[in-house]
Amino acid sequence: MSDQHKPLVGVIMGSSSDWDVMQNAVNILKQFGVPFEAQVISAHRMPDEMYAYARSARARGLRAIIAGAGGAAHLPGMVAAMTIVPVLGVPVPSKYLRGEDSMLSILQMPKGVPVSTFAIGEAGAANAALTAVAMIASTDQALAEKLEAFRVSQTEAAKAMKLPLE
Numbered sequence: 739m740s741d742q743h744k745p746l747v748g749v750i751m752g753s754s755s756d757w758d759v760m761q762n763a764v765n766i767l768k769q770f771g772v773p774f775e776a777q778v779i780s781a782h783r784m785p786d787e788m789y790a791y792a793r794s795a796r797a798r799g800l801r802a803i804i805a806g807a808g809g810a811a812h813l814p815g816m817v818a819a820m821t822i823v824p825v826l827g828v829p830v831p832s833k834y835l836r837g838e839d840s841m842l843s844i845l846q847m848p849k850g851v852p853v854s855t856f857a858i859g860e861a862g863a864a865n866a867a868l869t870a871v872a873m874i875a876s877t878d879q880a881l882a883e884k885l886e887a888f889r890v891s892q893t894e895a896a897k898a899m900k901l902p903l904e
């Protein structure tokens with residue numbers, strides 16, 4: 739990471755109402771010190787802005803785009819249609835269908851335009867960010883070591899878990 743201020747990961751979401759979930763991605767990027775940008779971009783409500791964002795992503799140096807959306811979640815797929823920067827899709831839980839609609843909208847892409855799709859909700863947002871970290875770590879040894887250390891401490895925490903019976 740030569741320039742700490744130049745974002746390597748773009749985090750976008752269809753609405754500010756997605757923030758509760760999507761902040762889990764931002765928190766991971768902050769934890770690993772990966773430069774990122776985060777903003778609301780909607781395929782449905784801001785198609786021109788979405789177009790400009792996706793078309794400029796690669797030239798601006800983004801290595802991954804984490805795109806979260808709920809309901810008819812077309813944002814990740816439409817962004818993926820307009821850039822070869824890998825898109826990591828996060829299904830945001832929806833009010834009536836609890837995110838199953840979001841998940842299927844993001845997951846069922848036609849052959850040739852991939853969106854890597856993660857679990858519905860917070861775990862998906864965090865795991866999308868961990869995947870972006872892993873992608874960047876493939877050419878950044880210091881980041882790779884941080885990711886290894888994260889896994890070790892997670893394992894230690896799991897091994898130390900106690901049940902109330904004990």
Ligand SMILES: Nc1c(C(=O)O)ncn1[C@@H]1O[C@H](COP(=O)(O)O)[C@@H](O)[C@H]1O
Binds near residue numbers: 755756783806808
């Ligand atoms: N799925 C999309 C897109 C899109 O895919 O372009 N734009 C907004 N949305 C979603 O609409 C839901 C409700 O949004 P509001 O809470 O603003 O009404 C959000 O989960 C958002 O991601």
